[in-house]
Amino acid sequence: MKKRGISPVIATVLLVAMIIVVGLIVFLWFSGMTEETITKFGGTNVKLVCDDVQFQSDYNSGILSIVNIGNVPVFGMKVKIFSEGSHETKNLKDDLSGNWPKLGLNQGGAFSDSIEFAGAEKIVLIPVLMGSSDKGEKTFACEDRYGHEITVE
Amino acid sequence: MSEEIKKRCLLIFKFPNSKKGISIMIGYVLLITFAIIISAIVYQWIKTYVPREALDCPDGVSIFIDEITCQAGILNLTLKNNGRFSIAGYFIHATNTSEQELATIDLSKYISGGGSSRSNSVIFTWNENSMDPNEERKSIFYLLTNINSVEIIPVRFQVQDNKKRFVSCGNAKTKEIVNCVGEFFCGDGICNPGEDCLNCESDCGPCTNDCGDGVIESPEQCDGEELGNGTCASVLGDGWIGELSCKADCTFDTTACELEKKIIFVSSRTYQGDFSSITAANTMCNDSASEANLSGEFKAWLSDSSQDAKNLILPDSGIPFYTTNNIIVADNSTDLLNGTIQNPINRNEYGTINDTLVWTGTDEFGDAIVGDNCEDWTKDNKQSTIGNSSQKNAQWANYQSVTDCIDMRSIYCIQIN
Numbered sequence: 001m002k003k004r005g006i007s008p009v010i011a012t013v014l015l016v017a018m019i020i021v022v023g024l025i026v027f028l029w030f031s032g033m034t035e036e037t038i039t040k041f042g043g044t045n046v047k048l049v050c051d052d053v054q055f056q057s058d059y060n061s062g063i064l065s066i067v068n069i070g071n072v073p074v075f076g077m078k079v080k081i082f083s084e085g086s087h088e089t090k091n092l093k094d095d096l097s098g099n100w101p102k103l104g105l106n107q108g109g110a111f112s113d114s115i116e117f118a119g120a121e122k123i124v125l126i127p128v129l130m131g132s133s134d135k136g137e138k139t140f141a142c143e144d145r146y147g148h149e150i151t152v153e
Numbered sequence: 154m155s156e157e158i159k160k161r162c163l164l165i166f167k168f169p170n171s172k173k174g175i176s177i178m179i180g181y182v183l184l185i186t187f188a189i190i191i192s193a194i195v196y197q198w199i200k201t202y203v204p205r206e207a208l209d210c211p212d213g214v215s216i217f218i219d220e221i222t223c224q225a226g227i228l229n230l231t232l233k234n235n236g237r238f239s240i241a242g243y244f245i246h247a248t249n250t251s252e253q254e255l256a257t258i259d260l261s262k263y264i265s266g267g268g269s270s271r272s273n274s275v276i277f278t279w280n281e282n283s284m285d286p287n288e289e290r291k292s293i294f295y296l297l298t299n300i301n302s303v304e305i306i307p308v309r310f311q312v313q314d315n316k317k318r319f320v321s322c323g324n325a326k327t328k329e330i331v332n333c334v335g336e337f338f339c340g341d342g343i344c345n346p347g348e349d350c351l352n353c354e355s356d357c358g359p360c361t362n363d364c365g366d367g368v369i370e371s372p373e374q375c376d377g378e379e380l381g382n383g384t385c386a387s388v389l390g391d392g393w394i395g396e397l398s399c400k401a402d403c404t405f406d407t408t409a410c411e412l413e414k415k416i417i418f419v420s421s422r423t424y425q426g427d428f429s430s431i432t433a434a435n436t437m438c439n440d441s442a443s444e445a446n447l448s449g450e451f452k453a454w455l456s457d458s459s460q461d462a463k464n465l466i467l468p469d470s471g472i473p474f475y476t477t478n479n480i481i482v483a484d485n486s487t488d489l490l491n492g493t494i495q496n497p498i499n500r501n502e503y504g505t506i507n508d509t510l511v512w513t514g515t516d517e518f519g520d521a522i523v524g525d526n527c528e529d530w531t532k533d534n535k536q537s538t539i540g541n542s543s544q545k546n547a548q549w550a551n552y553q554s555v556t557d558c559i560d561m562r563s564i565y566c567i568q569i570n
Contacts, residue, residue: 008176011176012176012179015176016179016183019183023187037198037201039201041205042314043200043201043205044201044203044204044205045201045202047202048202048204048205051207052207052208052209054323056255057255058253058254058255060252060253060254061252061253063253065253065254065255065257066255066257067246067255067256067257067304068321069306069321069323069326070321070323071207071208071209071318071320071321103546106272106273107244107272107273107274107308107319107320107321108244108272108273108274108306108308108321109273110246110256110257110258110259111257112257112258
């Protein structure tokens, strides 16, 4: 009895074709899962730049004050408002104040405006940075741990 | 039939007497190719996570408010550099009530002496750390607002990645309480700007009524041919030239004064990035200017491995830069080199709008970007920095780096004489 199978050449061609197709599928699947990389200052991931943001903030007599004392321009500010066990997030520039500078707070930039946080117990100010990605300029909100917590009296 | 196929296959791949050779070879090639591709993808992704040295001040930077006084809206500030490093100037913010904890009122715009206002800061000399350790500097501010305290953050110029950077030293912030009524008022004992014998005799003294006698007496600014030391510049400010004269009511006549200015335009013609040299680009600029009947000498706003564009306009003559349709771009060279401009340079030599991409090889501070200039403007297959003429932020000069020096783009031309 003679055992016969496909020839080594056909097997190799099939193997190569399968690897290419499977590799392509895995690549497309994986690239869809990974988030878009946003960089700042010539290629540093914006997540790392959040470490270098330095700003001071204060809320007193209904006036919110923020000063950028560092060297990273702060494009915007996310405000997390905590009240009665829940919280909502607002954008300082679009939702709360018309005084926020159009291009954000550059080095030494200061912001001050009368803002009412009715019923709020505390707020957390989270910096938003402007970075670059393959699709152009993009904003990036730093993680909550970079935020400043202010108790609202 | 089977023997026939086998022979043909062995002939094709030239591995006689081996059934395994083909698969192993191709296996290795595939494995190495995959390893290289995956390594490249992982490298591209992971390199953005490599931390870079943060732009930060050295620990030894320190400044202290030696003396601060305020009278009739005039704030006198004496600062002492008590640190180990020279500084270039400072950010100054104020509060206007004692309840306000954080100072947010920018006082740099009120500076009158002992520095100039640049990018929300007070700078002693642009681009230099001119205040050395142990040195004292005085600054004067004419305030138009009441203040309760001031906060000062020193600033420095530092070189990082071969570029001079403007650095805020937030950790060296200092604060001082000062109560200052930021308003001039008649009766404060000082003849303040805007006051004269007519509206404030108690501070400026009584008026005399002898206009036309050829002698300048208060409150006369001039009298006949007698102009005192008045010039267009002394009356209207730096940069004004022309002939000042005197009106019949003994006030200055400035109708013959004109603002001295320099023109900057974006060329209507476009060029590939391999136009050979900056000298050739200068010729292109002057040709464009001549065709549009613009007088003066123009040079191209370009950098290469041997020169920075900023040196075209340094030292600062103080003359402002305007577009060809008379829109201000910058108050002076220092203003042009501070990273942003007041209005986009989007007019060509004929005064027509031209929002386009522009060869620069230069960052927003006028410094060359190393290796980003189509290899000294000689190669069409290299990369270069380009500007965007529709922008007035840093992108006016430093929009992005492109690898297509073969493309046709405009150049900025700036009047130097």
